[in-house]
Amino acid sequence: EEWKEGENDQPGDMVKTGEWETVNKANALWSRNKKDITPEQYSEFYKAISHDFEAPLAWSHNRVEGSTEYTQLLYIPAKAPFDLWNRDKSAGVKLYVKRVFIMDDAEALMPSYLRFVKGVIDSADLPLNVSRELLQESRDVKAIREGSTKRVLGMLEDLAKKAAPAPAEEGVTDVVDKKDEATEVESGKYATFYAEFGAVLKEGLGEDHANRERIAKLLRFASSTTDSVTVAFADYKARMKEGQDAIYYITADTLAAAKNSPQLEVFKKKGIEVLLMTDRVDEWALNYLHDFDGTPLQSVAKGAVDLGKLQDEEEKKAAEAAAESFKPMLEKLKEALKDKAEDVRVTTRLVDSPACLVVQDGGMSTQLARMLKQAGQPAPDLKPVLEVNAEHALVKKLEGSAHFDDLANILFDQALLAEGGMPADPAAYVRRVNALLV
Incomplete structure (x- = not known):
């Protein structure tokens, strides 16, 4: 039908034309x-x-x-x-x-x-x-x-x-044209995506074995050299020091906890970059990714630190001598902390802190155990390993102290607090600290 004007002062009206008209032009x-x-x-x-x-x-x-x-x-x-x-x-x-x-x-x-x-x-x-x-x-x-x-x-x-930074060109001026602005928008899209969905993408490491390597190349992290979540495994590997044979990482609840962890001290001293992983899924996902492009991944909070060629012979001999001379003290610490710590040993990873907690190679981290308990899931009762810095003043004060047991427990609880945990008996911790203060 179509509209037809009236004639001889008559009103207009809709009249049929006899032709088909497409009403809906939409298609898939x-x-x-x-x-x-x-x-x-x-x-x-x-x-x-x-x-x-x-x-x-x-x-x-x-x-x-x-x-x-x-x-x-x-x-x-x-x-x-x-x-x-x-x-x-x-x-x-x-x-x-x-x-x-x-x-x-x-x-x-x-x-x-x-x-x-x-x-x-x-x-x-x-x-x-x-x-x-x-x-x-x-x-x-x-x-x-x-x-x-x-x-x-x-x-x-x-x-x-x-998103990869473009190489600088000679003769570049401060003038920005529309093409440059469009390129900047495009380069920021992956950062936007990763901020929203990066943690979900990491689930693919455990769920998609066929594409695990492709997913690993897409992951980004902060590191001990930058707070921005922009460091890929390939970027890290390209910056590895000569003689370094592992990609080092640490997992923590927050970026601040990871950056200031005592376990990073020897790595900072030697200028070795460490990836900082703060998503809740990281600890689980990395159980399925053991290496990247042939280079093993190593948690700085698991096992003994072996820097290999990055540690000179003098340092190794000094560490062995300190461990030997400190043996009597280690035995006393093991006895005092037998209900809390699986083992007590002299550390090679601490510089400024008196002590830190680590777990054995292949063991469940204390962070993952805490997350499982918070989620109502069954988790084993872990006894971490206490590593002590034999050169620290607080550790030296243990020798012959009348408050040996209190100092030993404070040392353990402080190491637990430093890595994001909570003492099993906070009131007892406060009481021991107060007793030493007065």
């Missing part, structure tokens, strides 16, 4: 050619399916043909949802079969560590009556899941490459 965005879709249209479509007000950081639109045929349009959000850590919430992309909507949150199409990814997957091979149970068993779904995972990791690798 993902089914259109990429060159026909503008960035604004991609962004608006993301907002429509995700109910997000912010534009996505990146997207990937592809048609896959072969043994399995499907179209994927995947987005990486700029902001984490409030329920990102809710494991009970279903997550995943929207599933279509031949442009017929099947389900929201098709979890089988994306691994859980990529649960933040939004988008649409349209399969040409799955049956229209597919159920969640069939999705778990389908060979086609497995191929789609693997292909989508690789595509998302590829997007993240592209963002990470753009």
Whole structure:
């Protein structure tokens, strides 16, 4: 119908034309050619399916043909949802079969560590009556899941490459053009992504063995040389000192606790960089990553410190002599702390602090044990190893002290506090300190 003006002072009216008119011109965005879709249209479509007000950081639109045929349009959000850590919430992309909507949150199409990814997957091979149970068993779904995972990791690798600092050019002026501003925006996208989803990405180290190396290259950390979370394993390895044969790291509850940990003292003295890991998932994730590109990862809070070629022979001989002369004192400390410490030994990692706590190689860290208990999970009762600095004035004061047991317990509790723990009996700790003060 169309409007026709009236004649001879008569009012106008709608009249039939006998022609068909298209009322709805909308079609599936993902089914259109990429060159026909503008960035604004991609962004608006993301907002429509995700109910997000912010534009996505990146997207990937592809048609896959072969043994399995499907179209994927995947987005990486700029902001984490409030329920990102809710494991009970279903997550995943929207599933279509031949442009017929099947389900929201098709979890089988994306691994859980990529649960933040939004988008649409349209399969040409799955049956229209597919159920969640069939999705778990389908060979086609497995191929789609693997292909989508690789595509998302590829997007993240592209963002990470753009975040790498560009080499300085000769004759650079202070004038900034629009191209430079656009490049700066692109280079900041990976930092934005990592601040929102970096901790989730680390779950992939334990959940996705096939892509573990790719995920490891995407991880970023602060270090003893910078507070910003920008240091990749590859960056660390490129800066390793000659003779250094391990990537050193420490896990802690906060950045301040990690930076000021007594366990870093010998590394700071020798100028050895240490990665600072402060996400709650770090301790668990690193159980699945033992080396990077052939270089082993070593926690500075586990086992005895062996700096190998970085420690000269004189230092080794001095440490052995100190341990030998301090043996009687170590036996007394072991007896006084037999209910708290698995062992007491002379340290090679302390410079300014009197003592610190470590665990044996391969043992569960005290931080992980605390987190398990806080989450209501069963955790073993750990007895850490107390390492003492034989050259420290407080340790020397133990010799012949009338308050030996009190000083020994204070030494242990202070080492526990320094690494983020809490004395089993805080009142007893305060009482011992007060007794020494008066």
